[in-house]
């Protein structure tokens with residue numbers, strides 16, 4: 001008890017400090033989790049530090065409903081078998097009556113030398129073995145490319161049987177299948193934002209891969225508890241113990257197996273459940289029949305005993321109750337172990353590890369039991385929202401998943417469906433009913449909900465109402481991804497999600513005459529996907545699209561052709577450089593023009609300074625006005641803000657977007673006749689440009705995490721190749737006859753890497769890369785980029 005309370009308090013005091021920035025702070029969620037699990041009694045001296053109390057107390061009926069509700073995501077490195085696993089889950093839960101094989105993907109290095117698509121990518125059209133493709137990959141493009149692009153939401157019911165009593169219990173599970181490809185990382189962010197728990201899928205051979213660490217980071221950012229599922233136990237070289245060690249060392253989360261395999265590789269036939277000490281096998285053609293035996297086979301007895309001890313030891317490290325028993329040399333009961341796993345998983349202190357083979361239909365059902373047993377229900381996740389009627393410094397409000405509370409829902413994904421815009425929404429509190437009027441907290445607009453559905457991949461089921469803690473989709477509601485909806489009786493707004501910076505851009509124009517479909521499509525895609533950005537280069541008059549990778553942009557160009565009938569020509573992909581400032585610079589700038597007729601007069605005074613990105617949203621530019629006393633009438637402030645954002649569009653060094661900058665307006669002056677919005681906008685642009693010169697501007701470039709896997713005999717060539725590209729090797733590991741090298745390399749230095757790797761490894765090496773952050777370029781590159789930009793400006797003159 002003591003540990004639980006101390007933990008809750010220390011976490012909460014931190015969460016109060018951060019509450020304005022981190023609405024989904026893991027700490028807050030942990031605090032809530034341990035509060036739920038350990039129920040610490042509040043004490044008078046801690047009153048100030050207690051979490052905000054939920055607005056509505058849950059009734060017994062709410063608890064009954066929520067207890068058996070799970071919202072989970074399935075996340076992993078590309079190709080770990082997420083889609084195959086989700087397909088099995090849907091089949092075993094009765095959502096689908098047949099299993100369509102996930103597409104068989106053959107990955108080859110792209111053969112394009114002029115491009116940045118050095119990552120492994122599908123090189124031919126792929127289909128499921130039965131030519132239908134997995135249910136969850138519903139977009140045609142997904143089936144063709146054999147990868148998951150958009151996350152598909154679905155729900156299913158799962159019946160578990162209590163071990164002690166044999167009683168059956170039905171759970172309602174919403175599942176979001178998320179793409180593994182780094183270019184679609186925003187889909188993973190979105191899914192995690194609205195989920196209460198996740199299954200982290202790992203390959204039993206490849207283990208923790210680059211994208212695994214990315215999804216791990218995302219799960220931490222949103223405080224999502226996870227169980228781990230080591231898939232592909234049937235593969236030659238499968239070694240779950242090595243993977244568990246990697247989870248501990250690379251992801252730095254205490255983890256232990258809750259199962260041991262019975263047989264391995266092509267002999268893999270079931271698992272020993274270490275918690276309840278029994279064996280579980282699958283029988284029947286598709287493994288639908290789960291056969292439970294109280295006997296543990298002799299062949300794995302010693303291993304099972306050792307691994308159960310290891311599980312208890314790991315739990316003793318993170319759970320007070322087991323820790324105490326351990327110290328007193330007492331053995332915990334099965335129930336005590338199960339409760340401790342649940343408690344520490346929800347508190348983000350532990351990840352129980354399940355084993356299986358989705359493709360061989362083995363041990364998927366026990367993992368589903370684990371979802372119900374160890375992942376939190378919606379009442380166990382703390383969710384905070386801002387009350388926009390209060391100052392932004394006011395503490396956030398804790399939402400409560402009570403059915404009769406005022407409605408608060410978050411639109412987390414938009415999709416252009418067959419019947420118009422489909423908006424996926426998670427209802428956090430209150431009940432959403434078909435025909436209800438709902439309010440968009442951002443725009444203040446009121447809309448009616450004409451149709452409410454539950455999604456099952458690309459099929460849907462009409463429903464009349466949906467309760468808190470659930471996920472649904474609504475039709476005909478215009479909004480942007482990340483908007484909060486209420487019933488109008490509250491001013492709650494949930495903060496937005498983390499949006500990474502684009503790393504690649506290219507120019508695009510329609511072939512032939514431009515039709516309205518071109519801009520319609522670009523608008524649509526920007527609304528759907530905040531990592532897809534469009535801007536017009538005012539000098540070249542070109543439309544530039546930017547995104548998270550070449551494949552990301554390619555998909556939109558392809559969607560433009562398929563969905564909007566617009567064939568496009570694109571320019572060469574370019575690295576998305578940025579500019580930033582490294583020190584504060586003050587400004588006092590007067591814009592004055594007197595050319596007969598009405599003059600222009602505006603003066604702005606203030607400073608610009610470097611700004612770190614917000615950890616929750618990634619936003620790293622901000623405008624602040626602290627003008628007092630009416631030296632600038634308030635109606636001109638928006639024009640000044642507009643001028644600042646306009647000035648950010650093109651840096652003076654290389655013509656790239658400026659980031660990492662706060663603009664603080666302190667003072668100014670106006671003229672009763674000659675001041676106008678235009679004059680203040682121009683004064684701001686002038687002021688910014690002057691200040692920028694004194695703020696020691698630098699050019700930034702995207703740095704990528706690159707992971708290369710190749711046969712061990714090519715290790716020195718691969719390391720040498722990365723070194724010549726100025727890569728910093730951060731990790732390398734040799735496993736059997738294969739090695740993995742992880743490096744940080746500037747994206748600009750990655751051109752042509754696919755060819756180099758192929759050449760130096762006889763075509764046997766593979767690599768993936770993902771965005772890490774932007775960093776200042778080396779001085780000589782900065783000089784070259786500045787020089788090149790000066791030349792283009794001179795030509796234009």
Ligand SMILES: Nc1nc2c(ncn2[C@@H]2O[C@H](COP(=O)(O)OP(=O)(O)OP(=O)(O)O)[C@@H](O)[C@H]2O)c(=O)[nH]1
Nearest residue numbers: 078079080081082083084147148180232357358359
């Ligand atoms: N040997 C083996 N192969 C599997 C298993 N599960 C999936 N696969 C294969 O692994 C490949 C990738 O499976 P998917 O389910 O598409 O993987 P994914 O993680 O959803 O892939 P993305 O959506 O592109 O990230 C396919 O060829 C599957 O047949 C398994 O348990 N054992």
